[in-house]
Amino acid sequence: MTEITQLALRARDASRALAKTSSAVRDTALRAMAAALVAHTDRILAANALDMEAAREAGTPGPLLDRLMLDEDRIVAIAGSVDALALQADPIGEVVSGHRMPNGIWLQQVRVPLGVVAMIYEARPNVTADAAALCVKTGNAAILRGGSLAIHSCLTISDILSEAATASGIPEHAIQSITSVDRAATDELMRLHGLIDVLIPRGGAGLIRNVVANATVPVIETGVGNCHIYVHSAAQLDMAVSIVLNAKCQRPGVCNSAESLLVDESVCEAYLPPILRALTAAGVEVRGDERTLSLDVEGVVPATEDDWGTEYLDLKISVAVVAGLDEAIAHVNRYGTRHSEAIVTEDYDAARRFLDEVDAAAVYVNASTRFTDGGEFGLGAEIGISTQKLHARGPMGLTALTSTKFLAMGNGQVRP
Amino acid sequence: MTEITQLALRARDASRALAKTSSAVRDTALRAMAAALVAHTDRILAANALDMEAAREAGTPGPLLDRLMLDEDRIVAIAGSVDALALQADPIGEVVSGHRMPNGIWLQQVRVPLGVVAMIYEARPNVTADAAALCVKTGNAAILRGGSLAIHSCLTISDILSEAATASGIPEHAIQSITSVDRAATDELMRLHGLIDVLIPRGGAGLIRNVVANATVPVIETGVGNCHIYVHSAAQLDMAVSIVLNAKCQRPGVCNSAESLLVDESVCEAYLPPILRALTAAGVEVRGDERTLSLDVEGVVPATEDDWGTEYLDLKISVAVVAGLDEAIAHVNRYGTRHSEAIVTEDYDAARRFLDEVDAAAVYVNASTRFTDGGEFGLGAEIGISTQKLHARGPMGLTALTSTKFLAMGNGQVRP
Numbered sequence: 001m002t003e004i005t006q007l008a009l010r011a012r013d014a015s016r017a018l019a020k021t022s023s024a025v026r027d028t029a030l031r032a033m034a035a036a037l038v039a040h041t042d043r044i045l046a047a048n049a050l051d052m053e054a055a056r057e058a059g060t061p062g063p064l065l066d067r068l069m070l071d072e073d074r075i076v077a078i079a080g081s082v083d084a085l086a087l088q089a090d091p092i093g094e095v096v097s098g099h100r101m102p103n104g105i106w107l108q109q110v111r112v113p114l115g116v117v118a119m120i121y122e123a124r125p126n127v128t129a130d131a132a133a134l135c136v137k138t139g140n141a142a143i144l145r146g147g148s149l150a151i152h153s154c155l156t157i158s159d160i161l162s163e164a165a166t167a168s169g170i171p172e173h174a175i176q177s178i179t180s181v182d183r184a185a186t187d188e189l190m191r192l193h194g195l196i197d198v199l200i201p202r203g204g205a206g207l208i209r210n211v212v213a214n215a216t217v218p219v220i221e222t223g224v225g226n227c228h229i230y231v232h233s234a235a236q237l238d239m240a241v242s243i244v245l246n247a248k249c250q251r252p253g254v255c256n257s258a259e260s261l262l263v264d265e266s267v268c269e270a271y272l273p274p275i276l277r278a279l280t281a282a283g284v285e286v287r288g289d290e291r292t293l294s295l296d297v298e299g300v301v302p303a304t305e306d307d308w309g310t311e312y313l314d315l316k317i318s319v320a321v322v323a324g325l326d327e328a329i330a331h332v333n334r335y336g337t338r339h340s341e342a343i344v345t346e347d348y349d350a351a352r353r354f355l356d357e358v359d360a361a362a363v364y365v366n367a368s369t370r371f372t373d374g375g376e377f378g379l380g381a382e383i384g385i386s387t388q389k390l391h392a393r394g395p396m397g398l399t400a401l402t403s404t405k406f407l408a409m410g411n412g413q414v415r416p
Numbered sequence: 417m418t419e420i421t422q423l424a425l426r427a428r429d430a431s432r433a434l435a436k437t438s439s440a441v442r443d444t445a446l447r448a449m450a451a452a453l454v455a456h457t458d459r460i461l462a463a464n465a466l467d468m469e470a471a472r473e474a475g476t477p478g479p480l481l482d483r484l485m486l487d488e489d490r491i492v493a494i495a496g497s498v499d500a501l502a503l504q505a506d507p508i509g510e511v512v513s514g515h516r517m518p519n520g521i522w523l524q525q526v527r528v529p530l531g532v533v534a535m536i537y538e539a540r541p542n543v544t545a546d547a548a549a550l551c552v553k554t555g556n557a558a559i560l561r562g563g564s565l566a567i568h569s570c571l572t573i574s575d576i577l578s579e580a581a582t583a584s585g586i587p588e589h590a591i592q593s594i595t596s597v598d599r600a601a602t603d604e605l606m607r608l609h610g611l612i613d614v615l616i617p618r619g620g621a622g623l624i625r626n627v628v629a630n631a632t633v634p635v636i637e638t639g640v641g642n643c644h645i646y647v648h649s650a651a652q653l654d655m656a657v658s659i660v661l662n663a664k665c666q667r668p669g670v671c672n673s674a675e676s677l678l679v680d681e682s683v684c685e686a687y688l689p690p691i692l693r694a695l696t697a698a699g700v701e702v703r704g705d706e707r708t709l710s711l712d713v714e715g716v717v718p719a720t721e722d723d724w725g726t727e728y729l730d731l732k733i734s735v736a737v738v739a740g741l742d743e744a745i746a747h748v749n750r751y752g753t754r755h756s757e758a759i760v761t762e763d764y765d766a767a768r769r770f771l772d773e774v775d776a777a778a779v780y781v782n783a784s785t786r787f788t789d790g791g792e793f794g795l796g797a798e799i800g801i802s803t804q805k806l807h808a809r810g811p812m813g814l815t816a817l818t819s820t821k822f823l824a825m826g827n828g829q830v831r832p
Contacts, residue, residue, distance in 0.1 A: 016749065020773065099794060105783055107793060114805050115775070193628055197805050212609055212632050218806040219634075239828045246830035333432065355823050357436065359531070367521055367826030376831075377523060377822065378515060389530050389613050389819035390634040391807040403805035406793065407771050410783030412655045414662035415792075 003180075004188045007143065008195040010173040011116045015141035017171035019113050023090035026136055029168035033133060034083035036164035037157070041075050047156035048125065055123075055149050063253060068123050068150055078126045081381070082133040082161075088380045091398045092139050105410040111402045113139035115197035120145045120186055120211065122203035125153035132161045132175045134383055138401040141174050143196070145189065147203070148181035155179060190215035197403075198391075202384050205311065220391060220400070222384035225255035225339035226311045227369045230328045230354070232345035233264040237271055239366060240344045241278050246368040247342065249282045253313050255385060256340050256372040260308065260318045262328050265291070268321045273297050276319070284315045291321035308335045325350050329357050336360060338387050340369035361387060361394035419596075420604045424559065424611040426589040427532045431557035433587035435529050439506035442552055445584035449549060450499035452580035453573070457491050463572035464541065471565055479669060483540050484566055494542045497797070498549040498577075504796045507814045508555050522825040527818045529555035531613035536561045536602055536627065538619035541569035548577045548591045550799055554817040557590050559612070561605065563619070564597035571595060606631035613819075614807075618800050621727065636807060636816070638800035641671035641755035642727045643785045646744045646770070648761035649680040653687055655782060656760045657694050662784040663758065665698045669729050671801060672756045672778075672788040676724065676734045678744050681707070684737045689713050692735070700731045707737035724751040741766050745773050752776060754803050756785035777803060777810035 001009075037044070048070040055068055091111050098108030117140045121127045128146055135142035146154030158177035166172050178185050190199055196217040201208050205224050212219060229247050231240045247258035263272050272295055276286050280299040286292075287303035300319075307318040308331075322328045332341050342364035343354040351365040362372040372395060374382025379397030386392045392400040417425075453460070464486040471484055507527050514524030533556040537543045544562055551558035562570030574593035582588050594601050606615055612633040617624050621640050628635060645663050647656045663674035679688050688711055692702055696715040702708075703719035716735075723734040724747075738744045748757050758780035759770040767781040778788040788811060790798025795813030802808045808816040 016773070016775070101787075101792070101794070105787065109810075216628050218804055220806075236828075242828065242830055250831055351825070355825075357432070359432070360821065362822040362824060364824045365826060367824055367829040368831050370831035371517075371521065371824060371829070372822075376517065378517065388634055390636070393819050394525075394822050403809050405776065406778040406788070406810050408778060408780045408783055408787060409767070409771075410781060412652075412658065413783040413787070414658055415666055415784050415786035 004185055007176055008192050011141040011143050011176060012195055014171045014173040015115045018139050018141055018174050025169045027086040029136055029165045029170045030082055030086040030133055032168040033161045033164045034079040036160050037075055037079040040160045041072055044070060044075055044156055047152040050152040051150050064123060070125055070153060078129045082129055085133050085137045085381055091402050096404055103413050105408050105413050108407050109404050110407060112405050114401055114403050116141045116195060117401060118143040118189055118196045118199045120201045122147040122207060123149035125150050125157060127202060128154045128157045134381055134401060136165060136170060138398055140401055143176050145178040145186055151181055187214060190217060193217050200384060220386050221388045222386055223255045224311055224337045224387060226309060226335060226337045227256060227258045227340045228260045228262055228332050228336060229258045230262040230343045231271060232343055232347060232350050233266045234347035235344040236346060240271060241275055243344055243368050244275055245278055245282060247370055248284055248317050250370055252315050256369050258369055259311050262320050262322050262331060265321050265323055276300060279317060284317055286317055286319055288319045289321060292319045325353060333359050340372040342369050420601055423592055424608050427557040427559050427592060428611055430587045430589040431531045434555050434557055434590050441585045443502040445552055445581045445586045446498055446502040446549055448584040449577045449580045450495040452576050453491055453495040456576045457488055460486060460491055460572055463568040466568040467566050486541055486569060494545045498545055501549050501553045501797055507818050512820055519829050521829050524823050525820050526823060528821050530817055530819050532557045532611060533817060534559040534605055534612045534615045536617045538563040541566050541573060543618060544570045544573045550797055550817060552581060552586060554814055556817055559592050561594040561602055567597055603630060606633060609633050616800060636802050637804045638802055639671045640727055640753045640803060642725060642751060642753045643672060643674045643756045644676045644678055644748050644752060645674045646678040646759045647687060648759055648763060648766050649682045650763035650766060651760040652762060656687060657691055659760055659784050660691055661694055661698060663786055664700055664733050666786055668731050672785050674785055675728050678736050678738050678747060681737050681739055692716060695733060700733055702733055702735055704735040705737060708735045741769060749775050756788040758785050
């Protein structure tokens, strides 16, 4: 039996013991886990320094280095998220539905943990703490696999959390990390059908593609966001400028930022130049279609077919002029990744049709796509943003890490 | 572009048009589809005769022939199920949750169709009608692939339903069947990631294993049921006999029938002989462990390790004596397929622990496992019984064929 299979079997055993713990035990453990992170700041910073040094030597670009870097403040913030989970309501044990069957059986459907949750993610050490804490909160055993770039930070955080959890009455092996950075380990993990109840990849399009192509365990796809802002002919120009700038520039490296701008032909001469000038003034590289280029706004470069399907995660935007609502909806449904899509309009029917016909996890009228977020949507903790339709769609709160089971209490009923 | 990809692209286009139809249009179409099945009885029977003839020539066993066979009464019954769907509430458009965000955005989460639903199933012609009707009801485009044994019946039913649906205002290509019985076609179908929103295999363990191993599209696993009846030391003997007989014999070929019997050591000498005699009298082959064999009940043969994990779907049962509740729960969690599990007991704490600790879609106290069924559980139409934990677990009603999306209506909000 391989090491990964053994680890998964330990996780399954732990998940069964964990499912029997009370909310009080799990919440106490979360507080202890948060305190342990702060108490072991030095140990975490030492591990992070190793990762940072290796990353610098490997010539890792600045934004990635920034996502990898930990300092005291960031560790306090990470611990704060773990601690805050203890205050949230426990989804486990909720009676979701139920009734007395005509034959007298008492039937109830109750919320239960999924069992064993595996997460594969890239170079963000904070995801280790988030994932472990979310799993403890929801009574799931966690198998974590951080990116190789953050491996020392992730393993150290995982060890600290596991020790603190076990000391608080959480079963041993409820939080485990895969120590090997070998890809064979993750390939094996994603094929442990029957042992892993769900695998959640968090990272770039390449990671998610690999998981989708190779996993035999159930997967929740997250994150890739080729989001559009569509400026309809009945838009207010100042609102359009403000929403486009916010959606593109407020935090360009995240999945709910805008990557593409569509503008109605009938208003493009009046609206596009001020919007594009605002974008270039904010340092955004604008890639326009032919009609956009014909407006001769300084700094606009030609877009290629590839641009329409590209998630830049950077200060870049593609711009296309469309004939109207139908073409805009068709473009979004063709090139979008079903994440977050927005229309800017004062026209009631255009708003209604865009909401109805665009196929995405979150569809906006007159607001920035940047709001697609568990915290903003009031879901509390966020596990990620699902871009698939099965199980969970859009920002996922704690219930996304749960399943249900039917309990049937009879007194001798048999089926006639 | 291959034929299967073209078919899936047509399905996706149809799904977008279908999502815009009203409940009234979809319910009217369901009534027309039901009427068309009855009106075309001769055409269906002629197609079924071809399948029956080929099946007989191939030496297909009797029970399978019976599942394949259609007659006027069965067609009326199939049409009745389609018609009945029109009376059920439409899950599409339900506002699942919502609130005004602190910044003034109106947020609502609404129920929407999944999009394109693919079903691969074995030799039951009625599944074609069920699946097509469930998809029309829930606004999903259906791609159907019946078993090769039932291919003429399935394609004829699919054609009749598709014609009737289109004539009632359902978009063309909303119901499509794969005409090739070549396995390459299904292998391709299950890898059309991005075009198929969910694939539901319905059939034997081999079909489901193949789908799980090869699919890149989201899958809902259904059906395999290695279900146990555990007779606890505090069981009433007459109730135990009645539940074991019902769960094993009332319809042995279905997934919620019992395949294995566990009995507490402390009562096995008193309880097992009458239970086993009742089983053998009902024509059941009993395969016992050593302790069971030691009771010297006539007709009991030895069980092998393989028996504990086998879903017979036949008049056979494996029997093991266990030390008590802990061993029973461990046995069920080890060998069960997480479908339906029952304890027979008058002991409150044993009942409570079995309900809590057994990991299955449906857990019973003092009732037959045969009740795990959408109709019995009051869910209305049933798509199948999910044995996975993601998206849906246990009997699946109409909502299992839906997803949700967030609609956010603002008036210029941007993220600070």
